[in-house]
Amino acid sequence: MSMTSESDERIIPNNGVDSTSVDDANSGGNVGPNGPLKKGPWTSAEDKILIEYVTKHGEGNWNAVQKHSGLARCGKSCRLRWANHLRPDLKKGAITSEEENRIIELHYKIGNKWARMAAELPGRTDNEIKNYWNTRIKRLQRAGLPVYPPHICSKQSSENQQSENMNTLSSGNVHHPNFVPVNSFDIPAVEFKCLKLNQQLYSPELLNMPPNSLLDIPESGLLAEGLHPSYPNKSLLSTVQPSKRLRGSNPLFPSLNAPIGNPVTGGNLYQGDGSMQIAQSFIFSSGYDLSTSDHLLSSSLLPGSHAVLNGNPSSEPAWAMKLELPSLQTQMGTWGSPSPSSPLPFFESVDNLIQSPLTEHMQPCNLPSPNSGLLDAVLYESETMKNSNNNRCQQISSSSNMTVDTIDKATHDLCQTEWEAYDDQISPLGHSCSSIHSVSTPNSLDEPHSAESVPGCKVKEESRNLVPMQYNDKVETTNEALFPRPDFLLGSYCFSPMKHGTNDHSHRKDAIGTLLGDDLSRDCKQTDTGSTSSGQVHGHDSCAWNAMPTI
DNA sequence: AATTCATACAACCGCTCGGAC
DNA sequence: TGTCCGAGCGGTTGTATGAAT
Numbered sequence: 251m252s253m254t255s256e257s258d259e260r261i262i263p264n265n266g267v268d269s270t271s272v273d274d275a276n277s278g279g280n281v282g283p284n285g286p287l288k289k290g291p292w293t294s295a296e297d298k299i300l301i302e303y304v305t306k307h308g309e310g311n312w313n314a315v316q317k318h319s320g321l322a323r324c325g326k327s328c329r330l331r332w333a334n335h336l337r338p339d340l341k342k343g344a345i346t347s348e349e350e351n352r353i354i355e356l357h358y359k360i361g362n363k364w365a366r367m368a369a370e371l372p373g374r375t376d377n378e379i380k381n382y383w384n385t386r387i388k389r390l391q392r393a394g395l396p397v398y399p400p401h402i403c404s405k406q407s408s409e410n411q412q413s414e415n416m417n418t419l420s421s422g423n424v425h426h427p428n429f430v431p432v433n434s435f436d437i438p439a440v441e442f443k444c445l446k447l448n449q450q451l452y453s454p455e456l457l458n459m460p461p462n463s464l465l466d467i468p469e470s471g472l473l474a475e476g477l478h479p480s481y482p483n484k485s486l487l488s489t490v491q492p493s494k495r496l497r498g499s500n501p502l503f504p505s506l507n508a509p510i511g512n513p514v515t516g517g518n519l520y521q522g523d524g525s526m527q528i529a530q531s532f533i534f535s536s537g538y539d540l541s542t543s544d545h546l547l548s549s550s551l552l553p554g555s556h557a558v559l560n561g562n563p564s565s566e567p568a569w570a571m572k573l574e575l576p577s578l579q580t581q582m583g584t585w586g587s588p589s590p591s592s593p594l595p596f597f598e599s600v601d602n603l604i605q606s607p608l609t610e611h612m613q614p615c616n617l618p619s620p621n622s623g624l625l626d627a628v629l630y631e632s633e634t635m636k637n638s639n640n641n642r643c644q645q646i647s648s649s650s651n652m653t654v655d656t657i658d659k660a661t662h663d664l665c666q667t668e669w670e671a672y673d674d675q676i677s678p679l680g681h682s683c684s685s686i687h688s689v690s691t692p693n694s695l696d697e698p699h700s701a702e703s704v705p706g707c708k709v710k711e712e713s714r715n716l717v718p719m720q721y722n723d724k725v726e727t728t729n730e731a732l733f734p735r736p737d738f739l740l741g742s743y744c745f746s747p748m749k750h751g752t753n754d755h756s757h758r759k760d761a762i763g764t765l766l767g768d769d770l771s772r773d774c775k776q777t778d779t780g781s782t783s784s785g786q787v788h789g790h791d792s793c794a795w796n797a798m799p800t801i
Numbered sequence: 802a803a804t805t806c807a808t809a810c811a812a813c814c815g816c817t818c819g820g821a822c
Numbered sequence: 823t824g825t826c827c828g829a830g831c832g833g834t835t836g837t838a839t840g841a842a843t
Contacts, residue, residue, distance in 0.1 A: 381810055
């Protein structure tokens with residue numbers, strides 16, 4: 251566009267006001283050492299200065315640019331300008347059809363993760379892709395066309411089908427030739443235990459649905475609960491991503507960087523990214539070939555869960571929602587359902603999801619991680635000790651003594667209740683989220699029923715409260731609820747060696763100390779103060795934990 | 802020719818994260 | 823351990839451009 255990089259004798263815009271003056275006027279109090287920081291379009295002179303600076307000093311330390319080069323631009327602006335326009339490796343010109351297909355495919359899989367999409371498209375920037383996508387979405391929406399071409403969907407569906415035959419991946423066998431554990435450690439089985447659960451939760455009907463139809467399924471309930479929010483994904487990613495950081499898009503479990511199921515507000519509706527991206531990011535960051543990664547990915551996760559907001563009880567028409575939604579809503583209307591506005595097919599599937607016999611899904615969760623067996627054993631022992639000592643907690647959690655059958659029944663009742671209550675919701679989609687969420691995740695402190703709602707295992711309340719997630723204080727509350735299982739914690743530890751820092755060790759010490767009883771009183775206290783709901787979930791977690799070999 | 806509208810894209814903004822201190 | 827700051831991401835806004843009326 252001509253708006254950038256005119257000569258220093260800038261073309262005066264239509265409004266007759268010199269843009270330089272405008273920029274200066276808009277600088278809005280941002281004052282650098284060289285005067286007010288300029289905003290607005292870059293001039294070629296500024297570009298030149300920036301290029302020279304970067305050539306000389308390299309990328310990074312952007313805030314130093316204005317100091318050393320005299321450029322009246324903030325570091326942020328410099329970085330953006332360089333990344334989006336001045337980088338020598340940028341590919342100019344229109345998006346090619348191949349690139350377009352790739353973008354569509356990637357968006358189908360990972361949603362609005364522009365930076366990661368850009369990483370998959372050499373020479374293209376996240377901004378470029380984002381703009382392209384947004385305009386494309388608008389165009390398609392206006393035309394009433396599907397966002398994702400059928401061939402993309404069919405491809406994904408077929409891959410999903412194929413992936414069903416790859417259960418071994420989800421049972422801890424992650425030794426795919428292309429799946430090279432970074433830093434010479436295996437992927438913790440805890441991760442794949444949960445993946446397996448998810449895989450089984452995803453019925454074929456669900457798999458064949460447009461992926462975004464599943465957006466209601468909270469990641470926290472289907473996958474994230476087995477994962478640690480502060481996974482040292484960055485290190486993993488760094489093996490394939492030279493860039494310093496692709497925050498959000500890169501994290502191995504990006505969704506977990508964000509609050510999952512805010513226990514106070516009753517659930518973060520924006521948590522939708524994760525169930526898909528957890529694995530996707532993992533695949534990406536593991537250097538796993540995308541074409542093959544689909545198997546792994548699909549075996550555990552459905553693509554398209556990126557589209558968030560599905561829980562938003564909005565009464566607006568689907569197309570009126572945020573851009574990311576079309577991938578959910580419009581797909582439903584376009585391909586999935588004869589009635590574009592009807593969510594019924596989706597709910598039918600979700601209903602199956604909830605009503606399906608989770609008990610059997612829990613069974614495979616019992617295999618200890620091949621590489622964490624010792625720690626698991628230690629933790630299990632600590633758990634056993636705790637069981638004997640922590641009667642008070644057990645009393646508080648009366649559900650701890652529930653039998654499997656009892657819990658199954660309770661769960662069934664809960665599901666019934668939830669789905670009956672759905673009638674009262676403005677948005678059934680939104681409630682579908684909360685319904686599943688209530689079964690699978692602790693999204694609210696005032697849902698004690700959920701704690702006992704998970705079938706398939708005896709719930710060990712104390713185990714749920716066992717781990718004080720000090721790993722990441724920002725999600726501590728959530729973590730306590732979502733990742734209470736010791737072997738889950740260990741799962742995070744299995745990754746910890748990759749996280750360079752002093753905290754890992756201390757975290758490990760803290761957690762193990764906790765597991766060995768340091769926090770018994772805390773556990774009880776938490777339970778007393780309503781954290782009973784913190785365990786309202788994770789039936790499979792508890793199951794896996796419960797089913798661990800007794801020492 | 803003037804106006805309106807849609808499109809494309811650059812740039813900004815708010816937020817989060819991780820590292821340094 | 824907490825705070826600060828740099829870096830980066832995703833969403834949004836602003837604006838030039840072209841087509842349609």
